[in-house]
Amino acid sequence: MELPEGGERTGSAVAAVAVLADDLRRGMYEFIRRARRPVGRDEAAAAVGISRKLAAFHLDKLVDAGLLCARFEPVGGIRKVGRTPKVYEPADTHIGVSIPPRRPDLLADVLLDAVLTEGEQETAAEAAMRTARERGHRLGTEERDRSRPGRLGAERTLTKAEDTLAGYGFEPDRETPTCVRLRNCPFHPLTAKSPELVCGLNHAFLRGFLAGLQARSVEAVLEPRPGECCVTLRTPPEP
Known part of the structure; x- marks a missing residue:
């Protein structure tokens, strides 16, 4: 399973929630979800008591936000004379917004992969750390490939x-020219239940990320602070 694009995902989710703030759009969206079949504009309009023209406007807004899919298809499978009508169905997406950003899905995905790939000589915790490091390494490698090759x-x-990392909810802040503090923990409040495990996974993920970037001049170090991520990225002190 690929890591989602965090920044794009957050922006799309916020836009989708904003679209659903309108009572008419939310009513049509809920009606179409309950229908479990393609719904035409006339039926959607009747469900909330508005004109077909106004319904078309709101339905297309829901499509633009990624909440509905639209296509041209005879309603009920019956072809009539004239233009084939547009029908709408729910998009196969999950929308969630958290402020500040949280990523329990990423943590759950790491733990699931750890369970599926746990070696005979590994403990569950060791498999989880390995998987988190591999995920971070993959992300770092992808980012390095997008820029100029080399260290x-x-x-x-x-x-x-x-x-x-801003796109993954870490809220990085350049505290000094040689230090980036991560002001938000994407895995909070799960960290409170098992700080050693979750902080360890976070640390492994970020160390893997730097390794994937082939960055030898920056290290990920554990520096817990209340209300922040437990990891800091900094250049090591001069010998």
Whole structure:
């Protein structure tokens, strides 16, 4: 399973929620979900008591937000004379918004992969750490491939980390020229239930990310602070 694009996902979710703030759109969306079949504009309009023309406007807004899919198809499978009508169905997507951003799905995906790939000589915790490191490494490798090949210096690494990890809910902040604090833990409040495990997975994920970037001049270190991610990215001190 591929890692989702965090920033795009958050923006799309917020836009979808904003669209559903309108009572008419929400009513038509809920009606179409309950119908379990393609619904035409006339039927959707009747469900909320508005004109077909106004319904078309609101339905297309729901399509633009990624909540509905639309296509041209005879309603009820019966072809009539004239233009084939447009029908609507729910999109196969899950919409969720959290402020500040949370990513329990990423943590759950790491743990599921750990269960499925646990080796005979591994404990469950060791398999989880390995999987988190592999996920981070994959992300770092993908980001390195998007930029110029080769190892990144400290400044480019920290900038790349800020740009990438912001999309995953870490809220990176350049505290000093050589240090990026991660102001938000995407796995909170699960961290409170098992801080050693969750912080360890976070640390492994971010170490893997830096390894995938081939960044030798920046390290991920555990520096827990209340209300923040437990990991800081910084250049090591001069010897």
